[in-house]
Amino acid sequence: MSTTEKIQMKLSDSKSARWTALFIVSVTMMFGYFFTDVMSPLEPLLTAAKGAENGLGLGWSSDEYGFFSGAYGYFNVFLLLLFFGGLILDKFGIRFTGVLSTVLMFGGALVKWYAVGHEFGGSVVVPFFGTYSTQVVIAALGFAIYGVGCEICGITVSKVIVKWFTGHELALAMGVQVATARLGTAAALGFSLPFAKAMGGVSASIALGAVLLCAGVLVYLVYCVMDKKEDASAAAVATEPEEGFKFSDLGGLFKTTGFWYVAFLCLMFYAGVFPFLKFATKLMIFKYGVDANLAGLIPAMLPFGTIFLTPFFGSIYDKYGKGATLMIIGSCLLTLVHGVFALPLNSWVLAIVMMLILGVAFGLVPSAMWPSVPKIIPMKLLGTAYALIFYIQNIGLALIPVWIGKVNQANTGADGVIDYTETMTIFAAFGVIAIVISFLLLLEDKRKGYGLQQPNVKK
Numbered sequence: 001m002s003t004t005e006k007i008q009m010k011l012s013d014s015k016s017a018r019w020t021a022l023f024i025v026s027v028t029m030m031f032g033y034f035f036t037d038v039m040s041p042l043e044p045l046l047t048a049a050k051g052a053e054n055g056l057g058l059g060w061s062s063d064e065y066g067f068f069s070g071a072y073g074y075f076n077v078f079l080l081l082l083f084f085g086g087l088i089l090d091k092f093g094i095r096f097t098g099v100l101s102t103v104l105m106f107g108g109a110l111v112k113w114y115a116v117g118h119e120f121g122g123s124v125v126v127p128f129f130g131t132y133s134t135q136v137v138i139a140a141l142g143f144a145i146y147g148v149g150c151e152i153c154g155i156t157v158s159k160v161i162v163k164w165f166t167g168h169e170l171a172l173a174m175g176v177q178v179a180t181a182r183l184g185t186a187a188a189l190g191f192s193l194p195f196a197k198a199m200g201g202v203s204a205s206i207a208l209g210a211v212l213l214c215a216g217v218l219v220y221l222v223y224c225v226m227d228k229k230e231d232a233s234a235a236a237v238a239t240e241p242e243e244g245f246k247f248s249d250l251g252g253l254f255k256t257t258g259f260w261y262v263a264f265l266c267l268m269f270y271a272g273v274f275p276f277l278k279f280a281t282k283l284m285i286f287k288y289g290v291d292a293n294l295a296g297l298i299p300a301m302l303p304f305g306t307i308f309l310t311p312f313f314g315s316i317y318d319k320y321g322k323g324a325t326l327m328i329i330g331s332c333l334l335t336l337v338h339g340v341f342a343l344p345l346n347s348w349v350l351a352i353v354m355m356l357i358l359g360v361a362f363g364l365v366p367s368a369m370w371p372s373v374p375k376i377i378p379m380k381l382l383g384t385a386y387a388l389i390f391y392i393q394n395i396g397l398a399l400i401p402v403w404i405g406k407v408n409q410a411n412t413g414a415d416g417v418i419d420y421t422e423t424m425t426i427f428a429a430f431g432v433i434a435i436v437i438s439f440l441l442l443l444e445d446k447r448k449g450y451g452l453q454q455p456n457v458k459k
């Protein structure tokens with residue numbers, strides 16, 4: 001049999017097979033993203049006085065809400081669980097790690113659902129953070145467990161896509177996965193608040209998210225069947241044995257400057273997006289005077305825009321290259337938007353326009369950044385590389401909401417209204433740093449020839 005005939009036997013060389021695999025893992029991730037942001041539009045209820053808002057208010061402070069929102073990253077960062085997740089992925093593979101992560105997501109969701117649906121007396125002192133009500137701390141514990149699962153699932157899915165799409169439409173596939181995930185974010189931002197109100201409690205939205213995560217475990221098990229078939233077909237055509245992961249290879253990863261630029265760009269860019277979304281609904285109400293029932297719809301526009309734009313920019317990267325340029329433009333737009341949000345301009349139309357521009361930025365950077373990693377780092381280290389990048393990103397996801405929660409608390413007037421100038425200036429500063437890093441990445445690409453400005457699809 002000729003080499004060409006052998007290559008055709010690989011399952012991932014079948015277009016329908018690789019897009020089916022992508023669809024399956026993307027759905028699992030989408031359910032995860034729904035749960036990640038299911039609480040964001042509920043901030044006005046969580047921080048309303050206990051019993052207020054037709055009995056839905058939970059009486060949390062802005063500080064408590066910030067502490068809870070950051071919990072997503074606490075175990076990932078402080079217990080290094082995300083870093084270990086990457087090692088587990090490279091050592092034990094996609095099937096084991098994927099199932100482990102989806103089960104962790106579901107388990108964490110159940111803890112959070114239990115906490116929010118029950119009354120607990122007293123408070124707990126959390127060293128280095130502050131004193132929070134027992135309910136907040138248990139909900140944060142559940143969210144921290146969930147966060148470990150969601151991040152490990154994220155790196156696993158990235159590796160799944162690289163496995164199936166290398167040499168094919170890699171950036172487009174990553175863009176489609178991210179776009180599908182954003183559907184989950186948009187659904188959470190748009191519907192979580194009306195759903196909680198209709199069902200008579202915040203915990204109803206969390207329960208819905210937990211049900212979706214349970215479905216996510218089952219969906220991933222279906223992917224495992226495909227993954228096994230892909231491995232069998234790849235083994236049948238392999239001409240050279242694939243090099244395995246060795247701990248000694250980590251040194252090479254740490255010495256790669258381009259890798260660190262990507263990691264810190266990821267930290268700064270995402271610091272300006274995901275933590276911002278946690279506070280955006282209340283920003284719309286307090287700064288732009290949007291009706292509380294509609295306020296979540298404006299932040300929901302952000303992920304909706306990216307649903308189309310991320311695959312679009314991904315296919316531009318696949319065909320024409322210019323990955324570093326796309327990251328620079330995205331970082332500039334992020335800075336512009338947060339800069340405008342910091343200004344004393346209170347028109348809700350302006351808020352919508354800015355949110356749409358932020359959607360373009362949120363399409364540009366992820367569509368170029370994630371497919372650039374395999375150009376800098378070899379496949380055998382990819383799980384660890386994605387894990388380290390996510391780890392550094394999680395430092396921001398963990399600590400920035402805590403910081404912003406405290407800033408909002410400090411800027412709350414006697415009437416309960418928050419002045420967002422300081423908050424939005426902080427977010428704009430993240431954008432400025434992202435611009436600097438993305439330029440450094442472009443220069444490093446010129447020096448090392450990673451090919452970030454080159455197309456991904458091999459002609």
Ligand SMILES: N[C@@H](Cc1c[nH]cn1)C(=O)NCC(=O)O
Pocket residue numbers: 032033036150151154178181270274366390393
């Ligand atoms: N590490 C994730 C963070 C995240 C936030 N919500 C769910 N996951 C990530 O950056 N994913 C890539 C992306 O662009 O969403």
